[in-house]
Amino acid sequence: MLHATYRAGHSALAIRAEWLRSACEPARVEHIFAMDSDDSLVALTYDCRRAINAPMMDGPSAVRNWNAAAAVASGDLLFVIADDLHPPKHWDKQLSLLIRNLDPRHVPFALKVSDSDDPTDTLLRHPVVSRAFYSRLGLFSGDLRSMYADDDISLRAFWKAAIIDGRRIHCEHRHPTYRDVQWSESQVRMNRPIEYQHGRELFEQKWTWRERNSARLLVKHRRPLSSRQLCYASARNRLLARLVFYPLRCARAAWSRLKRGRKANGRIIV
Secondary structure (H helix, E strand, O other), X not given: OEEEOOOOOHHHHHHHHHHHHHOOOHHHOOOEEEEEOOOOHHHHOOOOOEEEEOOOOOOOOHHHHHHHHHHHOOXXXXXXXXXXXXXXXXXXXXXXXXXXXOOOOOOOOEEEEEOOOOOOOOOOOOOEEEHHHHHHHXXXXXXXXXXXXXXXXXXXXXXXXXXXXXXEEEOEEOOOOOOOOOOOHHXXXXXXXXXXXXXXXXXXXXXXXXXXXXXXXXXXXXXXXXXHHHHHHHHHHHHHHHHHHHHHHHHHHHHHHXXXXXXXXXXXXX
């Protein structure tokens, strides 16, 4: 468990305790705090596994801290969590059942858990990645400080590995976007307009328009997947995205531009 935290104090310790208490086998869970060295939590977590970095004065440090936690982790599955993510009961057993025929040390994949109110959401905000995925493709891109880091890893997982549909695992994401809660200092820093601009520019440089706008199709399954089945399903999803979903999106975009052009000329299309 890669737990990047920012000035959350005892609340971060409570989140850690909640995840371990909700686990079916907490002894198998390796929890790692990742924080800035000027955080008061440093003194409170002397007996915890942790990664500590120098503070960043000009921007958010969550992405860097998650990567630092991943670098010292030893688990076969790496699960990104934060101070505002709350677990379902026996979340670890649910993960194990989803991938029970896959060896995460040898098969690169990411897993999408449910962390929003949108049932069609496929963005990897709190990704779960296999050890093989991390060894081959890393975690978050180091040049993306906050915004678009989740978009980037989602595309990397889709185009270069596979994303397994794990949305039956429902985590409660108590973010101001989804819940009536106050913005934390970390969330304010991460969502500043300058962070959106910085992230979007880098993201668009890394991925083509076609790669960014093709649908991300998750590998869905009712029975346990073998590595061969996962490879086949992910390749099929990429082919479908190229041959079907991408042309459809282009057609919709062209139709939208056409409608806007006709409205500008005084012709209203209903």
